[in-house]
Amino acid sequence: MNAHFDTQSGSGDAAHAGIELSEFFDGHPVATFAINTDHVVTHWNKACEQLLGWSKEEMVGTQNHWQAFYPKQRPLLADLIISGEEDEIDRHYLGKHKRSTLIPGAFESEDFFPNIGESGHWLHFTAAPLRDRQGQVVGAIETLRDVTERRVAENALRKAHDNLESVIEKRTAQLAEVNGRLEDDIRQRQLADAELRRRNVELEQLNEQLSMAQQQLVQSEKLASIGQLAAGVAHEINNPIGYIFSNFGTLQSYLDQLFEMLAAYQDAEASIAAPEVAARVRAMRERIDLDFLREDIPSLMDESKEGIVRVRHIVQDLKDFSRVDANQEWVWADLHQGIDSTLNIVSNEVKYKADVVKEYGAIPDIECLPLQINQVVMNLVVNAAHAIGPERGRITVRTGTGCDQVWLEVADTGSGIAPEALSRIFDPFFTTKAVGKGTGLGLSLAYGIVQKHKGKIEVSTELGKGTCFRVTLPIRHPADARDNQEAKEAKEASQ
Ligand SMILES: Nc1ncnc2c1ncn2[C@@H]1O[C@H](COP(=O)(O)OP(=O)(O)O)[C@@H](O)[C@H]1O
Numbered sequence: 001m002n003a004h005f006d007t008q009s010g011s012g013d014a015a016h017a018g019i020e021l022s023e024f025f026d027g028h029p030v031a032t033f034a035i036n037t038d039h040v041v042t043h044w045n046k047a048c049e050q051l052l053g054w055s056k057e058e059m060v061g062t063q064n065h066w067q068a069f070y071p072k073q074r075p076l077l078a079d080l081i082i083s084g085e086e087d088e089i090d091r092h093y094l095g096k097h098k099r100s101t102l103i104p105g106a107f108e109s110e111d112f113f114p115n116i117g118e119s120g121h122w123l124h125f126t127a128a129p130l131r132d133r134q135g136q137v138v139g140a141i142e143t144l145r146d147v148t149e150r151r152v153a154e155n156a157l158r159k160a161h162d163n164l165e166s167v168i169e170k171r172t173a174q175l176a177e178v179n180g181r182l183e184d185d186i187r188q189r190q191l192a193d194a195e196l197r198r199r200n201v202e203l204e205q206l207n208e209q210l211s212m213a214q215q216q217l218v219q220s221e222k223l224a225s226i227g228q229l230a231a232g233v234a235h236e237i238n239n240p241i242g243y244i245f246s247n248f249g250t251l252q253s254y255l256d257q258l259f260e261m262l263a264a265y266q267d268a269e270a271s272i273a274a275p276e277v278a279a280r281v282r283a284m285r286e287r288i289d290l291d292f293l294r295e296d297i298p299s300l301m302d303e304s305k306e307g308i309v310r311v312r313h314i315v316q317d318l319k320d321f322s323r324v325d326a327n328q329e330w331v332w333a334d335l336h337q338g339i340d341s342t343l344n345i346v347s348n349e350v351k352y353k354a355d356v357v358k359e360y361g362a363i364p365d366i367e368c369l370p371l372q373i374n375q376v377v378m379n380l381v382v383n384a385a386h387a388i389g390p391e392r393g394r395i396t397v398r399t400g401t402g403c404d405q406v407w408l409e410v411a412d413t414g415s416g417i418a419p420e421a422l423s424r425i426f427d428p429f430f431t432t433k434a435v436g437k438g439t440g441l442g443l444s445l446a447y448g449i450v451q452k453h454k455g456k457i458e459v460s461t462e463l464g465k466g467t468c469f470r471v472t473l474p475i476r477h478p479a480d481a482r483d484n485q486e487a488k489e490a491k492e493a494s495q
């Protein structure tokens with residue numbers, strides 16, 4: 001629209017121009033009205049009539065154009081443009097208006113008019129001044145565009161948008177929550193996983209302990225049954241061997257006497273008067289080879305005696321072995337003293353084969369059965385001596401302490417233990433030694449004693465290099481129910 005509406009354009013005749021303008025107005029599809037400077041409506045076109053529901057006749061020539069828009073009288077944008085006071089426009093349109101970018105001096109605005117039509121209308125309206133040729137304002141023209149549909153669509157869109165945003169917000173919140181839950185879940189899973197792992201480690205440890213306990217149980221079961229057997233056998237053999245041994249002493253002295261007597265007879269032989277008697281005696285002496293008998297009987301006797309001594313020794317070992325569980329006093333004892341005296345006892349067995357080196361640490365007294373501990377040391381030292389070959393070796397006895405325990409080691413430079421034998425050395429009667437040299441009871445005895453002390457016995461060995469046995473014992477004997485029971489029984493038995 002051209003705002004420089006020249007009312008006197010065309011022929012220069014104002015009335016003619018007015019008619020032309022009216023026709024133009026009427027035919028124009030955009031609702032338009034015009035007022036003069038007295039705010040009297042000069043034009044009100046068809047589109048305006050349709051849009052606002054007020055006829056041209058009702059409006060033209062009046063100042064009632066406000067009625068088409070508002071329930072109360074007030075100036076329209078066209079009225080305000082005539083006065084040209086922008087402050088007034090501001091006051092009435094509360095900043096909802098703006099200057100037109102196309103038409104100088106024109107303003108436009110958009111608003112909702114609840115009075116128009118059944119349910120009101122959104123109108124976009126533009127008002128521009130009408131000037132005469134000299135540029136003098138002679139009126140104002142206002143065009144109205146019904147933007148209800150657009151606004152409704154916009155509103156719907158905005159609503160939909162708002163809805164969408166709220167949905168998105170809700171979804172986002174839900175997602176965040178789900179995410180949080182998932183994270184929680186993951187955290188819990190990780191925790192559960194760690195817990196599971198820990199349990200597994202615990203279980204593995206328990207399992208290991210169990211299998212160790214089982215091994216010990218098997219070992220101690222073996223010891224217990226062997227112990228009973230040994231005790232029975234030892235008891236049965238002990239008596240006959242006892243009297244054989246003492247009879248043997250007597251027999252020896254009788255034999256000595258008999259040989260003396262025989263010597264006397266031999267001396268008297270020469271003075272036998274009857275020649276046939278003398279011949280018979282001589283023949284007999286030669287037949288039985290008396291000289292040989294005289295030589296051989298003592299050596300037979302010696303061998304037999306040695307045999308009997310050996311049997312007694314075995315029986316003694318068996319008795320010791322079966323007595324592992326017999327009751328003794330738990331006392332506080334100096335381990336070093338026990339080791340020293342034991343080394344003295346076995347020095348005969350050791351001194352030709354090895355040097356004994358003592359490497360004692362500073363250790364406290366321990367609560368133990370000293371005689372049994374001595375027995376352990378003796379068995380270990382004797383084994384060490386046996387393991388050393390023809391070349392002179394070394395036996396090192398070490399002691400030390402740490403965390404409520406003391407330990408003692410017997411290390412040798414001997415043969416070492418073959419892998420296939422290693423798992424059996426603590427078994428009763430397992431021996432690799434020649435018949436008569438080993439009973440196979442030493443280590444199982446030691447094992448039983450150490451177990452009774454709630455300690456442990458370990459071995460490390462290298463074939464051809466040597467072996468080291470380490471015995472670890474608690475400083476204080478942890479009494480258990482079985483010990484107490486035994487002590488009670490022993491007390492009752494001694495009464
Ligand atoms: N220090 C050692 N060096 C090498 N082998 C050893 C040692 N101690 C023990 N053994 C082995 O363990 C076996 C069992 O020992 P033990 O129970 O004392 O019975 P024994 O000494 O009567 O054979 C021995 O025969 C030997 O093979």
Ligand SMILES: [Mg+2]
Pocket residue numbers: 379382383438440441442443
């Ligand atoms: Mg032995």
